[in-house]
Amino acid sequence: MAAAAATAATKGNGGGGGRAGVGEASGTRKKKGPGPVATAYLVIYNVVMTAGWLVIAVGLVRAYLAKGSYHSLYYSIEKPLKFFQTGALLEVRIVPSSVVLTSFQVMSRVFLIWAVTHSVKEVQSEDSVLLFVIAWTITEIIRYSFYTFSLLNHLPYIIKWARYTLFIVLYPMGVAGELLTVYAALPFVRQAGLYSISLPNKYNFSFDYYAFLILIMMSYIPIFPQLYFHMIHQRRKVLSRTEEYKKFE
Amino acid sequence: MKHYEVEILDAKTREKLCFLDKVEPQATIAEIKNLFTKTQGKSLKDEDVLQKLPVGTTATLYFRDLGAQISWVTVFLTEYAGPLFIYLLFYFRVPFIYGHKYDFTSSRHTVVHLACICHSFHYVKRLLETLFVHRFSHGTMPLRNIFKNCTYYWGFAAWMAYYINHPLYTPPTYGAQQIKLALAIFVICQLGNFSIHMALRDLRPAGSKTRKIPYPTKNPFTWLFLLVSCPNYTYEVGSWIGFAIMTQCLPVALFSLVGFTQMTIWAKGKHRSYLKEFRDYPPLRMPIIPFLL
Numbered sequence: 011m012a013a014a015a016a017t018a019a020t021k022g023n024g025g026g027g028g029r030a031g032v033g034e035a036s037g038t039r040k041k042k043g044p045g046p047v048a049t050a051y052l053v054i055y056n057v058v059m060t061a062g063w064l065v066i067a068v069g070l071v072r073a074y075l076a077k078g079s080y081h082s083l084y085y086s087i088e089k090p091l092k093f094f095q096t097g098a099l100l101e102v103r104i105v106p107s108s109v110v111l112t113s114f115q116v117m118s119r120v121f122l123i124w125a126v127t128h129s130v131k132e133v134q135s136e137d138s139v140l141l142f143v144i145a146w147t148i149t150e151i152i153r154y155s156f157y158t159f160s161l162l163n164h165l166p167y168i169i170k171w172a173r174y175t176l177f178i179v180l181y182p183m184g185v186a187g188e189l190l191t192v193y194a195a196l197p198f199v200r201q202a203g204l205y206s207i208s209l210p211n212k213y214n215f216s217f218d219y220y221a222f223l224i225l226i227m228m229s230y231i232p233i234f235p236q237l238y239f240h241m242i243h244q245r246r247k248v249l250s251r252t253e254e255y256k257k258f259e
Numbered sequence: 260m261k262h263y264e265v266e267i268l269d270a271k272t273r274e275k276l277c278f279l280d281k282v283e284p285q286a287t288i289a290e291i292k293n294l295f296t297k298t299q300g301k302s303l304k305d306e307d308v309l310q311k312l313p314v315g316t317t318a319t320l321y322f323r324d325l326g327a328q329i330s331w332v333t334v335f336l337t338e339y340a341g342p343l344f345i346y347l348l349f350y351f352r353v354p355f356i357y358g359h360k361y362d363f364t365s366s367r368h369t370v371v372h373l374a375c376i377c378h379s380f381h382y383v384k385r386l387l388e389t390l391f392v393h394r395f396s397h398g399t400m401p402l403r404n405i406f407k408n409c410t411y412y413w414g415f416a417a418w419m420a421y422y423i424n425h426p427l428y429t430p431p432t433y434g435a436q437q438i439k440l441a442l443a444i445f446v447i448c449q450l451g452n453f454s455i456h457m458a459l460r461d462l463r464p465a466g467s468k469t470r471k472i473p474y475p476t477k478n479p480f481t482w483l484f485l486l487v488s489c490p491n492y493t494y495e496v497g498s499w500i501g502f503a504i505m506t507q508c509l510p511v512a513l514f515s516l517v518g519f520t521q522m523t524i525w526a527k528g529k530h531r532s533y534l535k536e537f538r539d540y541p542p543l544r545m546p547i548i549p550f551l552l
Contacts, residue, residue, distance in 0.1 A: 209422075209425060209427040209428075210427040210428070210429050211429065212429050212432060212507065213507065213508070213509040214422045214423065214425070214428055214429055214506065214507060214508040214509065214510075215422065215508070215509035215510060216422070
């Protein structure tokens, strides 16, 4: 009697009882997806970002074909690069990935674009800049289309595969480009005393941008492996799960 | 009246989540959900009595490993002894910090000596309070906190001390006036902070963990309780603002800002738990800044 009554109760209030129970008792196991308005907004955001990075990619190719060399291509895509990479600040709170990791990555990118490449004009013609621009461009096109398709619940496997595989090459490539660019900027920062303040001054404070940049470069040593292996771990989880589901079908 | 035994399983994993063995037949699903969340939700206190728990005659206790722990007293002593010692290294201009020609020299500015006295006094006070005044609700905290906390306290202490004791230090723009005013703020806030710590200690008898609403006492410094839940934090922020004005040193101001942010978070949490625990909590009180925050 008791068993039957209990099951009857759950079946009867199937929707209501089940949902409320999950919410109160065991916390958020089933995350409710964003509502229709939020979804529309997110889709638009991700489509715009995908388009933006495609513009950058196309810009790079066209400039390369026009110039005949791959040097100094930065200037041809400088504006859209700044616009769309800085625009990514909006997404820290809204993408499904961890807030800490996302904000960290966006902040470091924005830092590189404005505080290094933009601020130290002499490095803009360096090849290392092209290295990270290409890495970021390919990564972002895939990432934003991944989000777009996920939101629309029609994710082609190739996009998922690309997102979780290409990083193996693109990530180190981007990091190499970033580090080489910062390294190239160092002598100019030292010479111009860029963004630096020394003693004595009435606020009893000093800041050495040169030393700061070196610190930033060194921070890549503990941080980059962690992020890289996190992605590898994610890859194993995500791509093997797809294999399992395929087996059941 | 026959009671029901209710077994609640996880819908996905079929894992047994809870077993309620004395459920009234008239109980609604809502009431059963309530019993379930009560047993699963907040962690139990050491003082809870088994009979009073809503679990019938079979009690299932869930064990959660909190990881390596360290006592609060140990953490406090370590994190406060550091700044005290580190600041003095800079004050005495120990070798390898500033240029060799400055080794063991002394600053010619009075305010630098005054700042050393204030900073040292502050941390000696904290150490003594930890040993003789504070009564802690929890015995321990996670081990990694000591690394986090010490990095914060020791790091900032070194950063501030470096500039204040630097051979190229610039004394405050408004001279003796500014220093006197700042010192007054600092001293008043230190006395205030200490008064609050004593008042909080007197609220709780030795060895107990009871919680009561703090009220103003005869000591005028405690009258701040009329306006804020955590006047100890208010006074602490005040002390550091005083110190920042006294030294006119940007790193000190930044340290005050970071400390203020953290203490505001703590004060808001404390304020919320006071409101939850006491129905008659004074409505005029704000968490940390009178009328504002």
